Amino acid sequence: xxxxxxxxxxxxxxxxxxxxxxxxxxxxxxxxxxxxxxxxxxxxxxxxxxxxxxxxxxxxxxxxxxxxxxxxxxxxxxxxxxxxxxxxxxxxxxxxxxxxxxxxxxxxxxxxxxxxxxxxxxxxxxxxxxxxxxxxxxxxxxxxxxxxxxxxxxxxxxxxxxxxxxxxxxxxxxxxxxxxxxxxxxxxxxxxxxxxxxxxxxxxxxxxxxxxxxxxxxxxxxxxxxxxxxxxxxxxxxxxxxxxxxxxxxxxxxxx
Amino acid sequence: xxxxxxxxxxxxxxxxxxxxxxxxxxxxxxxxxxxxxxxxxxxxxxxxxxxxxxxxxxxxxxxxxxxxxxxxxxxxxxxxxxxxxxxxxxxxxxxxxxxxxxxxxxxxxxxxxxxxxxxxxxxxxxxxxxxxxxxxxxxxxxxxxxxxxxxxxxxxxxxxxxxxxxxxxxxxxxxxxxxxxxxxxxxxxxxxxxxxxxxxxxxxxxxxxxxxxxxxxxxxxxxxxxxxxxxxxxxxxxxxxxxxxxxxxxxxxxxxxxxxxxxxxxxxxxx
Numbered sequence: 001x002x003x004x005x006x007x008x009x010x011x012x013x014x015x016x017x018x019x020x021x022x023x024x025x026x027x028x029x030x031x032x033x034x035x036x037x038x039x040x041x042x043x044x045x046x047x048x049x050x051x052x053x054x055x056x057x058x059x060x061x062x063x064x065x066x067x068x069x070x071x072x073x074x075x076x077x078x079x080x081x082x083x084x085x086x087x088x089x090x091x092x093x094x095x096x097x098x099x100x101x102x103x104x105x106x107x108x109x110x111x112x113x114x115x116x117x118x119x120x121x122x123x124x125x126x127x128x129x130x131x132x133x134x135x136x137x138x139x140x141x142x143x144x145x146x147x148x149x150x151x152x153x154x155x156x157x158x159x160x161x162x163x164x165x166x167x168x169x170x171x172x173x174x175x176x177x178x179x180x181x182x183x184x185x186x187x188x189x190x191x192x193x194x195x196x197x198x199x200x201x202x203x204x205x206x207x208x209x210x211x212x213x214x215x216x217x218x219x220x221x222x223x224x225x226x227x228x229x230x231x232x233x234x235x236x237x238x239x240x241x242x243x244x245x246x247x248x249x250x251x252x253x254x255x256x
Numbered sequence: 257x258x259x260x261x262x263x264x265x266x267x268x269x270x271x272x273x274x275x276x277x278x279x280x281x282x283x284x285x286x287x288x289x290x291x292x293x294x295x296x297x298x299x300x301x302x303x304x305x306x307x308x309x310x311x312x313x314x315x316x317x318x319x320x321x322x323x324x325x326x327x328x329x330x331x332x333x334x335x336x337x338x339x340x341x342x343x344x345x346x347x348x349x350x351x352x353x354x355x356x357x358x359x360x361x362x363x364x365x366x367x368x369x370x371x372x373x374x375x376x377x378x379x380x381x382x383x384x385x386x387x388x389x390x391x392x393x394x395x396x397x398x399x400x401x402x403x404x405x406x407x408x409x410x411x412x413x414x415x416x417x418x419x420x421x422x423x424x425x426x427x428x429x430x431x432x433x434x435x436x437x438x439x440x441x442x443x444x445x446x447x448x449x450x451x452x453x454x455x456x457x458x459x460x461x462x463x464x465x466x467x468x469x470x471x472x473x474x475x476x477x478x479x480x481x482x483x484x485x486x487x488x489x490x491x492x493x494x495x496x497x498x499x500x501x502x503x504x505x506x507x508x509x510x511x512x513x514x515x516x517x518x519x520x521x522x523x524x525x526x527x
Contacts, residue, residue, distance in 0.1 A: 193498065
């Protein structure tokens with residue numbers, strides 16, 4: 001393979017459309033669902049392109065082992081993990097160095113949104129399981145985990161939305177798919193809180209000029225705003241219905 | 257699992273003082289906000305390694321060693337050599353560094369340095385192929401943190417780069433199904449020189465190259481690794497705070513500027 005063969009893969013057609021027919025600034029389809037697991041305190045499921053990811057929250061619960069507890073805030077713990085069948089080649093279930101790094105980066109992207117000072121001496125556990133990976137798993141994982149935190153009723157400053165941008169065939173492009181990530185020129189995962197104008201996750205690898213990088217940053221931040229609206233909509237879908245049911249029950253009681 | 261760690265008690269007491277000093281445009285060690293600490297780099301101090309470099313960044317000391325051995329290539333890159341980067345936070349460097357398997361901080365550091373070298377295509381890995389699909393050279397970069405006074409990523413990245421430009425290997429040829437080593441030595445086929453520059457946000461101010469005390473009270477940090485054409489090849493945000501998009505753009509611009517001198521300094525050591 002090497003560089004020569006890599007150059008042969010064309011990621012943009014003559015009209016400037018991408019392998020999956022998207023425009024450069026177009027997101028893949030995103031589907032969000034809140035409260036998908038019974039036993040977790042909060043949960044969410046995301047389909048972002050062909051990514052399928054589950055996130056679950058346990059806590060706030062008593063810190064265990066006790067010595068990890070902090071006197072003035074909750075300890076936030078996070079595990080980002082990929083299922084062995086989630087990738088083309090089977091992935092060993094043991095946590096890789098990549099997963100260990102991403103667990104840290106994802107935790108650091110969600111922690112600024114959590115009002116952990118309300119829960120001293122406790123832990124809030126975030127579990128992200130990637131069931132199928134299709135590039136941009138860490139960002140989709142953050143989007144789902146933030147919804148799961150809200151579903152768990154944990155006070156948040158704001159929802160966190162994640163989306164990557166990058167560079168394919170020399171052009172800045174939004175939300176890279178699997179082949180674009182592997183054969184493209186650069187990847188820039190971002191997580192963003194729109195109301196606070198705050199970037200809480202930022203990584204990059206590949207090669208970009210200063211201008212391309214700034215353009216890609218703006219592009220991914222804009223996409224995060226779109227995903228943020230979808231997150232709010234997903235929460236409304238779940239909790240709006242429940243409120244209507246409650247009202248019906250009340251009416252039924254009055255009649256009785 | 258990645259967990260929130262205990263901040264040092266000192267950090268809480270010092271936080272306000274350090275913030276106030278930085279708000280006045282000063283630093284606790286009397287630097288300006290965008291001043292880098294003095295950097296000393298010494299190449300080739302470990303003779304048994306193919307290449308080595310010791311970096312002093314203020315009081316931070318990092319040693320990197322390069323070993324080159326043969327191995328089998330990865331299936332998806334049959335005619336490329338292999339690069340692996342590992343970092344050891346050895347217990348003699350800092351009171352809370354412990355023995356045992358690498359923790360998330362050392363994994364993160366090694367992977368950020370790795371991405372800088374890999375994505376900037378610093379080493380021409382195709383030139384390290386001996387027999388496609390069968391035998392290639394493996395370049396091991398091992399980073400040793402010896403004294404921790406903040407900004408380990410930058411010090412480690414520059415030590416790794418120094419060790420790579422310093423590395424010498426036996427010239428070889430592939431004949432009759434075997435590697436034949438020549439008498440002469442050659443340098444690693446380097447084509448780029450990635451330099452990481454880390455900035456941190458304290459309060460609402462951004463400063464470059466944090467010392468340990470500053471790192472302990474920071475909201476968050478951003479490392480920007482730049483190659484020789486001023487192209488950015490890796491970035492990593494860390495810490496529990498957040499940046500505004502404007503701050504990020506400013507940090508990128510100043511990191512690109514800052515990396516030029518440091519790259520010159522490292523390359524000039526080779527001759």
